[in-house]
Amino acid sequence: xxxxxxxxxxxxxxxxxxxxxxxxxxxxxxxxxxxxxxxxxxxxxxxxxxxxxxxxxxxxxxxxxxxxxxxxxxxxxxxxxxxxxxxxxxxxxxxxxxxxxxxxxxxxxxxxxxxxxxxxxxxxxxxxxxxxxxxxxxxxxxxxxxxxxxxxxxxxxxxxxxxxxxxxxxxxxxxxxxxxxxxxxxxxxxxxxxxxxxxxxxxxxxxxxxxxxxxxxxxxxxxxxxxxxxxxxxxxxxxxxxxxxxxxxxxxxxxxxxxxxxxxxxxxxxxxxxxxxxxxxxxxxxxxxxxxxxxxxxxxxxxxxxxxxxxxxxxxxxxxxxxxxxxxxxxxxxxxxxxxxxxxxxxxxxxxxxxxxxxxxxxxxxxxxxxxx
Amino acid sequence: xxxxxxxxxxxxxxxxxxxxxxxxxxxxxxxxxxxxxxxxxxxxxxxxxxxxxxxxxxxxxxxxxxxxxxxxxxxxxxxxxxxxxxxxxxxxxxxxxxxxxxxxxxxxxxxxxxxxxxxxxxxxxxxxxxxxxxxxxxxxxxxxxxxxxxxxxxxxxxxxxxxxxxxxxxxxxxxxxxxxxxxxxxxxxxxxxxxxxxxxxxxxxxxxxxxxxxxxxxxxxxxxxxxxxxxxxxxxxxxxxxxxxxxxxxxxxxxxxxxxxxxxxxxxxxxxxxxxxxxxxxxxxxxxxxxxxxxxxxxxxxxxxxxxxxxxxxxxxxxxxxxxxxxxxxxxxxxxxxxxxxxxxxxxxxxxxxxxxxxxxxxxxxxxxxxxxxxxxxxxxxxxxxxxxxxxxxxxxxxxxxxxxxxxx
Ligand SMILES: Cc1cc2nc3c(=O)[nH]c(=O)nc-3n(C[C@H](O)[C@H](O)[C@H](O)COP(=O)(O)OP(=O)(O)OC[C@H]3O[C@@H](n4cnc5c(N)ncnc54)[C@H](O)[C@@H]3O)c2cc1C
Numbered sequence: 170x171x172x173x174x175x176x177x178x179x180x181x182x183x184x185x186x187x188x189x190x191x192x193x194x195x196x197x198x199x200x201x202x203x204x205x206x207x208x209x210x211x212x213x214x215x216x217x218x219x220x221x222x223x224x225x226x227x228x229x230x231x232x233x234x235x236x237x238x239x240x241x242x243x244x245x246x247x248x249x250x251x252x253x254x255x256x257x258x259x260x261x262x263x264x265x266x267x268x269x270x271x272x273x274x275x276x277x278x279x280x281x282x283x284x285x286x287x288x289x290x291x292x293x294x295x296x297x298x299x300x301x302x303x304x305x306x307x308x309x310x311x312x313x314x315x316x317x318x319x320x321x322x323x324x325x326x327x328x329x330x331x332x333x334x335x336x337x338x339x340x341x342x343x344x345x346x347x348x349x350x351x352x353x354x355x356x357x358x359x360x361x362x363x364x365x366x367x368x369x370x371x372x373x374x375x376x377x378x379x380x381x382x383x384x385x386x387x388x389x390x391x392x393x394x395x396x397x398x399x400x401x402x403x404x405x406x407x408x409x410x411x412x413x414x415x416x417x418x419x420x421x422x423x424x425x426x427x428x429x430x431x432x433x434x435x436x437x438x439x440x441x442x443x444x445x446x447x448x449x450x451x452x453x454x455x456x457x458x459x460x461x462x463x464x465x466x467x468x469x470x471x472x473x474x475x476x477x478x479x480x481x482x483x484x485x486x487x488x489x490x491x492x493x494x495x496x497x498x499x500x501x502x503x504x505x506x507x508x509x510x511x512x513x514x515x516x517x518x519x520x521x522x523x524x525x526x527x528x529x530x531x532x533x534x535x536x537x538x539x540x541x542x
Numbered sequence: 543x544x545x546x547x548x549x550x551x552x553x554x555x556x557x558x559x560x561x562x563x564x565x566x567x568x569x570x571x572x573x574x575x576x577x578x579x580x581x582x583x584x585x586x587x588x589x590x591x592x593x594x595x596x597x598x599x600x601x602x603x604x605x606x607x608x609x610x611x612x613x614x615x616x617x618x619x620x621x622x623x624x625x626x627x628x629x630x631x632x633x634x635x636x637x638x639x640x641x642x643x644x645x646x647x648x649x650x651x652x653x654x655x656x657x658x659x660x661x662x663x664x665x666x667x668x669x670x671x672x673x674x675x676x677x678x679x680x681x682x683x684x685x686x687x688x689x690x691x692x693x694x695x696x697x698x699x700x701x702x703x704x705x706x707x708x709x710x711x712x713x714x715x716x717x718x719x720x721x722x723x724x725x726x727x728x729x730x731x732x733x734x735x736x737x738x739x740x741x742x743x744x745x746x747x748x749x750x751x752x753x754x755x756x757x758x759x760x761x762x763x764x765x766x767x768x769x770x771x772x773x774x775x776x777x778x779x780x781x782x783x784x785x786x787x788x789x790x791x792x793x794x795x796x797x798x799x800x801x802x803x804x805x806x807x808x809x810x811x812x813x814x815x816x817x818x819x820x821x822x823x824x825x826x827x828x829x830x831x832x833x834x835x836x837x838x839x840x841x842x843x844x845x846x847x848x849x850x851x852x853x854x855x856x857x858x859x860x861x862x863x864x865x866x867x868x869x870x871x872x873x874x875x876x877x878x879x880x881x882x883x884x885x886x887x888x889x890x891x892x893x894x895x896x897x898x899x900x901x902x903x904x905x906x907x908x909x910x911x912x913x914x915x916x917x918x919x920x921x922x923x924x925x926x927x928x929x930x931x932x933x934x935x936x937x938x939x940x941x942x943x944x945x946x947x948x949x950x951x
Contacts, residue, residue, distance in 0.1 A: 325893045362902065363903075364898045506751065525889065
């Protein structure tokens, strides 16, 4: 047993941490938060040049073919920001879905662009009847001559506002199919939803024609590959939340030393200590379930129950760590300029993304053999 | 015991009177914005107008003595006024007025006859609304650790310092505050309580950008501010309760702010959400899932306990029952159940709960606001930790003597 990072991973961690600290400093994150795309083109160019977008993509398609654990080390650092924008949607979720579902010419055509950052994917799966199982896909892809025609609404789609391409799940005659669509194709409207949300959109399709060459993989058979890709992508998203909880933890420990009330640092009050202990417990539960899930995936073991467990714990843990961080900070924490609320908003935005805790707990019943799957 | 709020003949006549009166007297354009931070000047002025009209009826602060412009009404009638205002989508008072809620009862306890005559009628008649200015950058939980000073100079005190997280939108006629009058004095014996006209030279109000505008109140709180005092001269006769006696004076309104006065009719959004769940939205019913139903029951229970604590405290306060930990218990409960309910809403309604989009945001965005407000509301008044500290002292956990409640009327 060796639970330490490899040398490569250590390098990824150090360099990313520095980069995030400087190029995604709090003031910059507060500015990005005001932009619909949550990213500037300068920053996107920089992160692309650093090779971040290609880490999960094999070398033959222009990436660096890193392990999921390597990728997760990167995302843990991004979560500390929290760095917003389409990095995960494109470079991890979108890329892994294409790897599992696309045919080789499609992979050759699309993956190198994702790896170099020129192509940005967003995954349009969820709809008004919100959920992450096949039963929640109602939108249809109607065959019409050589094309498919998409009509309907995808809702709570992450990062569509900055995407060049959408990966759309829709029902066709023979089952659930996946289509790649230009985000600015005729008939598509993308609208960022306002509220306690970050980068979440409504995408409407009105008579959108998609050539059959953009049908990803085999018609009607997308779900299995898509779901398998999600199982690999989820722990990377969990790692992002782990990084976020780590940042909250450090922020609170620092504040508990700086802030004095009643003539002493607030960290001396056991009640404040309790809040921080809650955070570190959530953090470590999320961290180690995530790490084990990544290890299982990287070594080809059955990872289902570990993945579901990590997602349930990290979504809950991030949400509640924010709540406890607010208790520690009191007034100053709700001032937007302080930066804590960036996490609070992100913890809510990502709570349901790729399945809320209850959904994953439910799927664990099957993964653990408690019920017939 | 009788929980029923069943009107007697006299009460139902009063209710009818209130209804008719409100119908005739609520100015057009008084509607509540979903987010109190969005309260426009016009809406605010309509509310002030309503406040003055209520004041002329002695209904604005119906339990204050008639001598000072209140109504001296029995609790049943006060309840009716709150309920009928609630039915009209308003609250009593219909705008943020920490003065009527907390300063007036404090002046009643600590003020001289001259203070009472000068300050109370204009508050009760709705001519003056006022803000509470306690917190400073260096002093939140530790209120006695404030640094702002008021130094005697002839007939005035000269005020210098900064307050933070205070007030509301669209100004106030007056503010009240606790400041240091004896910089060399012992902790708790160095403070004094002042009423301050807000048009004095040297006062600068700077709005803050917070996660949600408000805080306590549900009465269109508006945006919190930082307020700077630079050599502000306040007449000495505005010091209430005696020089260096401000800490004692403050215990009265702190007691009220910590929930000691109780509260009526609070469950608005919760009730609306439960109703919302029973209808179909976007082609689908949230309560199809057994888990959602279970969570909704938990949410309901959570909100009911809080509601009953509030009613208990209200009943105790208005019948002069001896109290100890109950105020802080209610406040603590409301803060924690707010967070818990927000999380349950998130589970039941999914990401819909997070948007105030016109098309998708449930309850015109009120649900989205609830999620943010649950976090902001952890802090005003006193944090959950401080409420636990107070409860422990009042119960006498680990100590011989039980701390006493602040002086209330
Ligand atoms: C929306 C909003 C509205 C507000 N409205 C007003 C207003 O109208 N007027 C006004 O004067 N103020 C107002 N406040 C300020 C509010 O009263 C303070 O924020 C609150 O009392 C906490 O003070 P603080 O923010 O300085 O936190 P701190 O006191 O610095 O607390 C930081 C942490 O230390 C803990 N802590 C501190 N002391 C102890 C202790 N003895 N034991 C255990 N734990 C302790 C706290 O619980 C918290 O976890 C408002 C604040 C907000 C956010």
